[in-house]
Amino acid sequence: MQTSPPLPASAASSPDHAPAVVISDLHKRYGSVQALGDPAAGVSLTLRRGELTALLGPNGAGKSTLINLMLGLEAPSQGRVSVLGGDPRDPRTRTRLGAMPQDLSLPAGLSVLELLTLYAALYPRPLAVGAVLELCDLKAQARQRAATLSGGQARRLGFGLSVIGDPELLFLDEPTVAMDVRSRQTFWEGVGEMRRLGKTIVLTTHYLEEAERSADRVVLLSAGRIVADGTPTQIKAGVRGAKVQFVSELELAQVQALPHIEEASIDEHGRATLRTREPEALLAALFACGMQIHELEVSRATLEEAFLNLTAAPASTPAHKELKA
Structure with missing residues (x-):
């Protein structure tokens, strides 16, 4: 051929x-x-x-x-x-x-x-x-x-x-x-x-x-x-840091009391979702509380999440954000 x-x-x-x-x-x-x-x-x-x-x-x-x-x-x-x-x-x-x-x-x-x-x-x-x-x-x-x-x-x-x-x-x-x-x-x-x-x-x-x-x-x-x-x-790194998810018996008020948290929620299955810019420090505090946790996942923000966050900013923001490594 x-x-x-x-x-x-x-x-x-x-x-x-x-x-x-x-x-x-x-x-x-x-x-x-x-x-x-x-x-x-x-x-x-x-x-x-x-x-x-x-x-x-x-x-x-x-x-x-x-x-x-x-x-x-x-x-x-x-x-x-x-x-x-x-x-x-x-x-x-x-x-x-x-x-x-x-x-x-x-x-x-x-x-x-x-x-x-x-x-x-x-x-x-x-x-x-x-x-x-x-x-x-x-x-x-x-x-x-x-x-x-x-x-x-x-x-x-x-x-x-x-x-x-x-x-x-x-x-x-x-x-x-x-x-x-x-x-x-x-x-x-x-x-x-x-x-x-x-x-x-x-x-x-x-x-x-x-x-x-x-x-x-x-x-x-x-x-x-x-x-x-x-x-x-x-x-991605410049927007909202990381997402930490886990299953535990912690109440929402206990989760919200953890340091370095920007957002926190718990669904009906007891799975907590936390947003943080300092995931390492948050994990250290979480382990220090002594409560057993399961199904731990740590993930960085996706490009879609960064897109939604940045394009939701007010149009009057003075200058564009040029991100450096």
């Missing part, structure tokens, strides 16, 4: 220490609506090359607006956006970008192979169509019309169209929506290949476990502002 050659490491993927994206004091307004920034300060952000950054936030936080500005689809009301050292609205810069939108609109009458060939013709140094078919696990559907693809196959084709131009900077907007388990696995394997080639990737997703597992960095937006910026581990 003949197989396509592996994707080559192109000149576009060669190491470059210059940032992939530099955003300075960015504001975007639609009439009286401030989508990004606030009267006190705009959004400032630098994305490093070769990293996968998860851009997270609730609906209406400004994620789509920020991505559209980085793609050159819109112009800032104030401030500056530099992408790969140039203006994202410049066609020479845009040919170095790739994007997989959440809402795909594929020409129904064209086949998978025809669409990839058509898109490849739009770029100066595209990837081989056969290699992209293999990357997206669509070789068996190459002659199939786009209208007849399943939801997962159509999403994988959207990924193929986003990478066919061999982009240096790749935007993935809710990429795994409507994907089944197999399609998700194929997609993330493809993302892994893009990372191996040194691509810079910006991901938006509501599946926070995907961001937690795949991202080098998380940038959290709320109300048009950056409220947290760090690795997934740093984001």
